[in-house]
Amino acid sequence: MATFALVLDNLPIMLWGAAMTVLVAGVAIILGMPLGLILCFGVVSPKPWVSRISRIYQSVWRGTPILVQLLIIYYLLPLIGINVPSILAAILALTLNTVAFQAEIFRGGLLAISPGQLEAARMVGIRRWAARYHILMPQIFRLVIPSLVNETISILKNSSLVSVIAVTELMRVSQQIVATTYRPFEIYIAAGIIYIVINLLLSLAGRSAERHLEQGI
Amino acid sequence: MIQFFDLWVQYAPLMLAGLATTAWICALAAMLGVVAGLALACLDSVAFAPLRWAVRAYIEIMRGLPILIFLFVLYYGGPSVGLRLNAETVGVFGLGFYAAAYFAEIFRSGFQSIPKGQIEAARMAGLSGPQIIRHVKLPQMLVLITPPMINQIIILVKESAVLSIITVAELTKNTTQFVNETYAVIQPYVAAAVLYWLLVEAVAQLGKFVERRVRF
Amino acid sequence: MRSVLKSYMSALLAASLSLVTAGVAMADGLLDRIKEKGEIVIGIEARYPPFEYVEDGKIVGYGVDLFEEVMKALPDVKVTRLDLPFQGLLPGLQTNKFDAIITSVTVNKQRYDTYRLSLPIADASFAYVKRKGDTSLNTPDDLSGKAVGTQAGSAQLKGTEAFSEHLKAQGKDPIASIQTYVDFNEAYADLAAGRTDAVVNSLPNLLYLQTQRGDVFETVSTTFGAPTYFSWAFRKEDDSKALADLVDEQFRRLAADGTMTRLQEKWFGFTMDLPTDALPEPTE
Structure with missing residues (x-):
């Protein structure tokens, strides 16, 4: 009963934290989509230098932990004269990270679409980027929704690391409560349930988007 | 400038020890995760509905939960229910069972890619359920699931950074020690980034090797 | 879709521009710039009761009250607090993420040598x-x-x-x-x-x-062990000297007029004897 009261007392500020979690992760995911698509076209580019640079970018951002990426953006950029506020740094780091992963997801979708389509479009005189935009992108999006939902869940969970650069999101709020109540289990389990609920909602939204797009064909 | 590199030399043993710990814990956790994930995926395909629901619930909970919370509750909460394990053991099992949920999803997508007709044919030829998985499904789906499995192992390596919270002296914890003892910022984190990247590249190269092997 | 794409790009451009303008040059001392801007940015770790912690969504504690008293010397300056884990605090101070660390820093030799530490705020034995x-x-x-x-x-x-x-x-x-x-x-x-x-x-x-x-x-x-103290930390540069001196001076005032003991009574339930001439140099 005491446990219940403790969680209930702290629920409002935990939900505040959850809102920050959703904000930071959500903006990163949405910004990451167009940039991820561009990087994806960079990776498959016929120009060797474009594809080489795109691949190096991908390898670096996928190969290092988000924690390290956050710290580098927040603490090292000021040393070269760029001072980024916390929330912006968090969004920037998560965006640059998800771009690398989303590019790979889009590449998977691109591979599943027959290359003949693009050739046909080129043949009838549609320019390369126009063809990508009008013909490929709608199809890719339909194919990659499950993977995008996965990536969104993963960014949402990884956003629990941004407290290290002074963004007070759900995990940090929980730690603050633990620091004064010394009741880690009750609070962390409550936080875990909030994360699970948000991610379940995301999964459901993804599934309904899939159904909608299928009907749209 | 000389001083700049001195720190790296001075802290190389600590950082490399952390890298080694990260590597062996992740290797064991990945093996455990693959085996447990395959088991989950097999259970998910049986006819008994409550078992299927239990598997689905496990997968959804693990996928929705930050691993930090999972490990914290497992390590610090375990002793109160008689589960007293040392930090490395909790690290291996925690990461392994966590990854199992993701591996299970990968195996499931692999199973689904096998045409139904093949399985019916195999059943008619008198193969049992486990035999079908072993001789019909697994060999064919390996090509399809190797890339996402490697991807998942890479994610596992990076997520292992949270083991620092349960006192495992892995790369991230040792990096924190490096920072705390020297008050340097650049050298520790750049070193950590490079070491993680090397480990991940090694896994990626291993993946490419396996991919070539399973293709033919 | 196209207009959406366009607004992404302009938002990104705006963000990157604001990054560039944020790194401005500095001429006067830190204290002068704080007065001029009307804002001081401090780093704190709000997980350290009873010194600084979060209650009902607000950061409270002995350190918070004490800083409020100190800031009476700078009535026109607004306080912006950044709450981050301790591992991030000392690096953040070095990289000018904030003007000072106004959170309990336990004094030891290495910190004494690396930072300009304030007079003790409390006994940390x-x-x-x-x-x-x-x-x-x-x-x-x-x-x-x-x-x-x-x-x-x-x-x-x-x-x-x-x-x-x-x-x-x-x-x-x-x-x-x-x-x-x-x-x-x-x-x-x-x-x-x-x-x-x-x-x-x-x-x-x-x-x-x-x-x-x-x-x-x-x-x-x-x-x-040896007597140990909590202090606040500043950068060990001439730039930060005036700010750190101002804080020490305020501590002497607050110790003399009994404010410090009153706050200790309020937050700890007992009072402490603290040196006010200088921070004793730690041996280890």
């Missing part, structure tokens, strides 16, 4: 907490042969190691093992879980822990 009812631990010397936990990279860790050496020099068994944690809360959790026998921390923190969780923990309040 070390003590330990045990599981309630553990009769084998009653004095500091009882730590001999026990498993002890504390925060990684902390002054408390250095103090614990030194105390272990001290036990050995006395012919007793040293501390059996010293386990380090990212945060004290994990150390307490592991003590409750039974993996360690005691957690070493500064006495004010342990007394607060006991008021909250007296059902699980019991503080052994005899301090050990």
Whole structure:
């Protein structure tokens, strides 16, 4: 009963934290989509230098932990004269990270679409980027929704690391409560349930988007 | 400038020890995760509905939960229910069972890619359920699931950074020690980034090797 | 879709421009710039009751009240607090993420040499907490042969190691093992879980822990080791000197007019004798 009261007392500020979690992760995911698509076209580019640079970018951002990426953006950029506020740094780091992963997801979708389509479009005189935009992108999006939902869940969970650069999101709020109540289990389990609920909602939204797009064909 | 590199030399043993710990814990956790994930995926395909629901619930909970919370509750909460394990053991099992949920999803997508007709044919030829998985499904789906499995192992390596919270002296914890003892910022984190990247590249190269092997 | 894409790009462009303009050049001292801007940015770790912690969504505590008193000397300056984990605080100060660390920094030799530390804000001498009812631990010397936990990279860790050496020099068994944690809360959790026998921390923190969780923990309040203090930290540059001097000067005023003892009574329930001429140089 005491446990219940403790969680209930702290629920409002935990939900505040959850809102920050959703904000930071959500903006990163949405910004990451167009940039991820561009990087994806960079990776498959016929120009060797474009594809080489795109691949190096991908390898670096996928190969290092988000924690390290956050710290580098927040603490090292000021040393070269760029001072980024916390929330912006968090969004920037998560965006640059998800771009690398989303590019790979889009590449998977691109591979599943027959290359003949693009050739046909080129043949009838549609320019390369126009063809990508009008013909490929709608199809890719339909194919990659499950993977995008996965990536969104993963960014949402990884956003629990941004407290290290002074963004007070759900995990940090929980730690603050633990620091004064010394009741880690009750609070962390409550936080875990909030994360699970948000991610379940995301999964459901993804599934309904899939159904909608299928009907749209 | 000389001083700049001195720190790296001075802290190389600590950082490399952390890298080694990260590597062996992740290797064991990945093996455990693959085996447990395959088991989950097999259970998910049986006819008994409550078992299927239990598997689905496990997968959804693990996928929705930050691993930090999972490990914290497992390590610090375990002793109160008689589960007293040392930090490395909790690290291996925690990461392994966590990854199992993701591996299970990968195996499931692999199973689904096998045409139904093949399985019916195999059943008619008198193969049992486990035999079908072993001789019909697994060999064919390996090509399809190797890339996402490697991807998942890479994610596992990076997520292992949270083991620092349960006192495992892995790369991230040792990096924190490096920072705390020297008050340097650049050298520790750049070193950590490079070491993680090397480990991940090694896994990626291993993946490419396996991919070539399973293709033919 | 196209207009959406366009607005992404302009938002990104705006963001990157604001990054460039943020890094401005500096001419006057830090204190002058703070007065000019009307804002001081401070780094704090709001997980350290009763010094600074979050209650009902607000950061409160002894350190917060004390800083409020100090800031009466700069009535037109607004305070912006950044709350971040301790591992991020000292690097953040170095990289100008904030003007000062206004959170309890336990003084040790290395920090004394690296930063400009303020006069002491409180006594930080070390003590330990045990599981309630553990009769084998009653004095500091009882730590001999026990498993002890504390925060990684902390002054408390250095103090614990030194105390272990001290036990050995006395012919007793040293501390059996010293386990380090990212945060004290994990150390307490592991003590409750039974993996360690005691957690070493500064006495004010342990007394607060006991008021909250007296059902699980019991503080052994005899301090050990050299007297240790909490301070606030500034950059050790001429640029920060005027600001740090101003804070010290205010401390002397608050000590003289009784404000400091009043705040100690309010937050700790007891008062402390603190030097106000200079911060004693730590030996280790």
